[in-house]
Amino acid sequence: MMPYKAGTVAMAEIRPMISYARPHPPLFVLAVYTDPLHLPSVGNILDYVRSVLEIDPPPLGVPVALRRLPDLIRSGEFTGEKLLALASECVAGVVIVDGLRANVAYELGLLDALHVPVLLIVSAKTRVVVKSYFGKDSDFPGQERCGITEKQWNQLKEPPLDVDLHFSDVKGRHICYAPSVHEPERFREVLLLEFRKLASAVADRIGKNAKLEDWATAVLEEKRGEEETTVLTTYESLKSRLPLDPEVWIAEGVFLASRGHVHRAELSIRMALKIAGRLLRANRENKTARIQVASAQTNLGVLAKENSRFEEAGSMYTKALRIFEELLRAEPENLERKADVALTCDNMGVLYKITGRLEKAQQSYRRALRFREELLQKEPGSLIRKGDVATICGNYGLLFKARGQLEEAERMYLRALRLYDELLRATPESADIKANVALLSNNFANLLENTGRISEAEAKYTQSLRLYEELLRLEPENPERKSDVAMICNNLGILCMDTGRLDHAEEHYRRSILLREELLKAEPRSIQRKIDVAMTSNNLGILRSKSGRLEQAGELYSRALRLRKEILRMLPDNPERKSAVAMSYNNLGIVLFAIGESEKALKTYVKSLQLYEELLELEPRSPERKADVAMVYANSARTLMLSGRMTEAEDYYLRALRLRKELFRMQPDNPKRKTDLETTLGWLSELLVKNGRSRKARRLTLRTLNVGKKSARNKTRPGAGEG
Numbered sequence: 001m002m003p004y005k006a007g008t009v010a011m012a013e014i015r016p017m018i019s020y021a022r023p024h025p026p027l028f029v030l031a032v033y034t035d036p037l038h039l040p041s042v043g044n045i046l047d048y049v050r051s052v053l054e055i056d057p058p059p060l061g062v063p064v065a066l067r068r069l070p071d072l073i074r075s076g077e078f079t080g081e082k083l084l085a086l087a088s089e090c091v092a093g094v095v096i097v098d099g100l101r102a103n104v105a106y107e108l109g110l111l112d113a114l115h116v117p118v119l120l121i122v123s124a125k126t127r128v129v130v131k132s133y134f135g136k137d138s139d140f141p142g143q144e145r146c147g148i149t150e151k152q153w154n155q156l157k158e159p160p161l162d163v164d165l166h167f168s169d170v171k172g173r174h175i176c177y178a179p180s181v182h183e184p185e186r187f188r189e190v191l192l193l194e195f196r197k198l199a200s201a202v203a204d205r206i207g208k209n210a211k212l213e214d215w216a217t218a219v220l221e222e223k224r225g226e227e228e229t230t231v232l233t234t235y236e237s238l239k240s241r242l243p244l245d246p247e248v249w250i251a252e253g254v255f256l257a258s259r260g261h262v263h264r265a266e267l268s269i270r271m272a273l274k275i276a277g278r279l280l281r282a283n284r285e286n287k288t289a290r291i292q293v294a295s296a297q298t299n300l301g302v303l304a305k306e307n308s309r310f311e312e313a314g315s316m317y318t319k320a321l322r323i324f325e326e327l328l329r330a331e332p333e334n335l336e337r338k339a340d341v342a343l344t345c346d347n348m349g350v351l352y353k354i355t356g357r358l359e360k361a362q363q364s365y366r367r368a369l370r371f372r373e374e375l376l377q378k379e380p381g382s383l384i385r386k387g388d389v390a391t392i393c394g395n396y397g398l399l400f401k402a403r404g405q406l407e408e409a410e411r412m413y414l415r416a417l418r419l420y421d422e423l424l425r426a427t428p429e430s431a432d433i434k435a436n437v438a439l440l441s442n443n444f445a446n447l448l449e450n451t452g453r454i455s456e457a458e459a460k461y462t463q464s465l466r467l468y469e470e471l472l473r474l475e476p477e478n479p480e481r482k483s484d485v486a487m488i489c490n491n492l493g494i495l496c497m498d499t500g501r502l503d504h505a506e507e508h509y510r511r512s513i514l515l516r517e518e519l520l521k522a523e524p525r526s527i528q529r530k531i532d533v534a535m536t537s538n539n540l541g542i543l544r545s546k547s548g549r550l551e552q553a554g555e556l557y558s559r560a561l562r563l564r565k566e567i568l569r570m571l572p573d574n575p576e577r578k579s580a581v582a583m584s585y586n587n588l589g590i591v592l593f594a595i596g597e598s599e600k601a602l603k604t605y606v607k608s609l610q611l612y613e614e615l616l617e618l619e620p621r622s623p624e625r626k627a628d629v630a631m632v633y634a635n636s637a638r639t640l641m642l643s644g645r646m647t648e649a650e651d652y653y654l655r656a657l658r659l660r661k662e663l664f665r666m667q668p669d670n671p672k673r674k675t676d677l678e679t680t681l682g683w684l685s686e687l688l689v690k691n692g693r694s695r696k697a698r699r700l701t702l703r704t705l706n707v708g709k710k711s712a713r714n715k716t717r718p719g720a721g722e723g
Helices: 041-052 069-074 081-091 102-114 131-136 152-156 184-208 210-223 230-240 246-258 262-282 287-306 309-328 335-354 358-378 382-402 406-426 431-450 454-474 477-496 502-521 527-546 548-569 575-594 598-618 623-641 645-668 671-690 696-715
Strands: 029-032 066-067 092-096 117-122 172-175
Touching: 029 069, 029 081, 029 102, 029 117, 041 092, 041 184, 081 102, 092 102, 092 184, 102 117, 117 184, 152 262, 172 184, 184 210, 210 230, 230 246, 246 262, 246 287, 246 382, 246 431, 262 287, 287 309, 287 335, 309 335, 335 358, 335 382, 335 548, 358 382, 382 406, 382 431, 406 431, 431 454, 431 477, 454 477, 477 502, 477 527, 527 548, 527 575, 548 575, 548 598, 575 598, 575 623, 598 623, 671 696
Parallel strands: 029 066, 029 092, 092 117, 117 172
Antiparallel strands: none
16 A cells, blocks of 8 residues: 555634734723832732733623723823713723823823723722822922922922822712732632623713714624614614724724625725725824724735735735834834734734745744734733734744744643633633634644654644634524534644544545535635635545545545645645645545556656655755655655656655654654655565665665664754754
């Protein structure tokens, strides 16, 4: 039996949390507080507030962002009109009374005058930081400025703040008497309780503001998984009220893309880019418009990538990154600008990996991870920051696996899984988190399978399938949910097939192909749907071939090859599409040889080898590319040997053996590398013995076994065995 190309395992970068950059959510809570320069504990309190507002279901009744007033003031573009606009547009306010300054009292008064629901946060030992009224530090500012001597200054105390006495006019309002900042869990519990008490007031405020009401309705309808028409009707209402607001068009586009309507999504986001571009041309200093332009470009880049328009995707990402980097240089401490740069780098890393530029992908991921770790360090309680780090770790793990660095890949996957476990405990009903956990479990399962841990791999695949099926039950018509279930069924089919459970494998493949055929029928022009159908057709062909149904296998391989060649004509420079066509040629060659068509099989192998060698030339250090070339060498050699062409067969066996010895040195812990090496050695020895060269066969066996011993010894040395 000749080696088959292993069934194609479907893997993907984690999509829901990284794919679509979006402006600040239109529903937000405005935080008012003393600058942390004067009161360091404010940073902890803000982390707790943010983490509680991110809980699912949202404590205020609707998902909201937290916008921090001092950050906006420091941006250099702040005006009294901007403050009034923010206070008018927010759904609620959070005022941290600690260290009370005149600005905080004024801003509280403004929120109150506009009837904004406000939660006052009062810590256990609230004091007024009197010295902060004279400057940014506690150094003596001079008697002329403060009216007292330096000795009196040093003796100046910070008086306690008595809310009942000093804020008597807010009695009966929402006041959170918070515990110590050093009790984070208790602090969050108290905050959660108080925010829930505020929810009815927030609902009243939203109900009185048509714009806020439409936004809240759209956000909640999406979150609850309402029918597409219901959500889109709400977006139409929003667009009629706010036709020149790019955020509305981007939000609609993101929703359409999440439901698989890529063309309509692209139209909405292009309209957002057009509107934001006009606003920016009217005022080159309009920072909001610049952010919206970059956000639209990022989204268009994602959509172009998902339609395999890679050059266009790269152009969009580059333009967006340029804007985000300019904004970050202007505000180097602004956390949201760092988050924007990190997101764009993450998306660029995904693009570079897909197009085979692995070194550039690693540079992009490394930069994204550095920013996201910094953001998580500054906001350790933020669920969003944890999710961002988990996402980049999952994608980084996929890259390490592609480069053959399996230990690093596993380390990244495990870190991502730990973070997602925390997120699931905090938000057990979140569909986005479940989808990401499912996808990460799938990718990790493939790594476990490749390293011989079959039972662990099957457990992870099963966990992934359970989560995806749960999500599909919630959204039975969502094409992406169907696609996700089909992907896991495909992968479970491969695992069952590789472990000899052919009946179970066929069940999984049948379910996968039925779902993928249904999706392709609904989207006949979709490249991704064609890729998916070809993948499962190929894998089902392998199964039929293994079980002796060669004619059926040939039909399935031919169908996969037709689809893959069609895709390659549309994407001639895509390395993954070339690899897929090469794989189909290889597998078809195996069936042709099995039914006695040796010459046709050899011609088919030549076509496969030509494509695989082109890919190896582009990625000379890639273990997967070397393994592919070695596989076709071995299959060609076996066909030549059994056709009596011994000299040619020996040449091909030696080429396969050289590559497989190299792969075994690179990845001594990968059981497949050892199996491939032993198989090639066995076949070459068989050929040499048939030719009366038994002594050479023995010498060759001993030399190859010595490679294994050296690799085993090298594993104890730092850095050995790395790809």
